[in-house]
Amino acid sequence: MKGIYYINEQIHINDFSREESIEIQKQALLNYIEAARMEPVKLNPYQLYTHYTIPHALLYDLRLHKRQLDCLLMYSRNSIDDFAETYPARWLIIKSYFNRIVTVV
Structure with a gap:
């Protein structure tokens, strides 16, 4: 399975600092990638x-x-919600390039 993973550097998870939130996302995503034997693609x-952050x-x-x-x-649907609500057409275009959208939380 080939895919791209996205980390939102702007969200705060459970009142953790920005850096801790990024690390939490990164670890959860890397664990999933390893378990699912996903091959991250760097376009x-x-x-x-x-990974992508923008x-x-x-x-x-x-x-x-x-x-x-x-x-x-x-990491979660919350990590993309702001972008999806602000730019719904762009979010639909992004989704069209993938067979599925997977969240780990």
Whole structure:
């Protein structure tokens, strides 16, 4: 299974600090990736991380590479809610590139 995982650097999980929230998301997602034997895909070879933190950048890379992937993995639905509510059309386009959207929480 090939997919992309998304970490929201702006949310705070259970009143943890920003850094702790990022680490919680990262650990949960990496545990899922290992258990599901998912292969993270890095569309842009110049990006620093194997995950995405900016949905607009994800959309740009998906459009550029025109590649259908198995899944988009994220910590929870809350991690993308703000983007989905602010940019519903863009969120629908992002979702169209994946066979399924998976949350670990």
